[in-house]
Amino acid sequence: NAGVMQNPRHLVRRRGQEARLRCSPMKGHSHVYWYRQLPEEGLKFMVYLQKENIIDESGMPKERFSAEFPKEGPSILRIQQVVRGDSAAYFCASSPPLRGPAREQYFGPGTRLTVT
């Protein structure tokens, strides 16, 4: 059973360009989460999605950032008009359908975005 897959693993963008990060959850998982990690810091929650629905985007910046999880295909985190401050590692996690209050989340290897 393949784990959470993310691509690309490394992405370099110039200021003002768009960045698209992809995440394929584990087989059987229907919930996807995106997190951002700055160097030497913990992960910060951005958004939680189920298929075709954004459930919680309380951690997502209001501008330039968007996320989707279509019926078919991977989840996409999109950053428009990137700035240097967007440089970070972006991690996707997935979890199975909820059974009780626990949300065991499994993480992908991350996409390291560098904005030049």
Place this chain on the structure above:
Amino acid sequence: GESVGLHLPTLSVQEGDNSIINCAYSNSASDYFIWYKQESGKGPQFIIDIRSNMDKRQGQRVTVLLNKTVKHLSLQIAATQPGDSAVYFCAENVGLTGGGADGLTFGKGTHLIIQP
């Protein structure tokens, strides 16, 4: 060796000794806690979790202790090995019954260094 709260970012222990990594959480409504291990350049790896109705949970070479009175979580690693070198994060979550957000809240992390 033992770390204290989130203010000691590095813990150095001798190979073979037991390690104790501590974490203080802030949200008294949190009812689910997870410890993750993150190696350099990789995504967080699930180690062990515990729900708020438990005080202790054991896995293979790892034990998590939860003290809800003082909002304190610890991870004990027995017979520390070189492969245990990593940054360890605690994460908390408010469950559905508590009406909280679905993303995990991560601590800053403790870098565990194993000395031969």
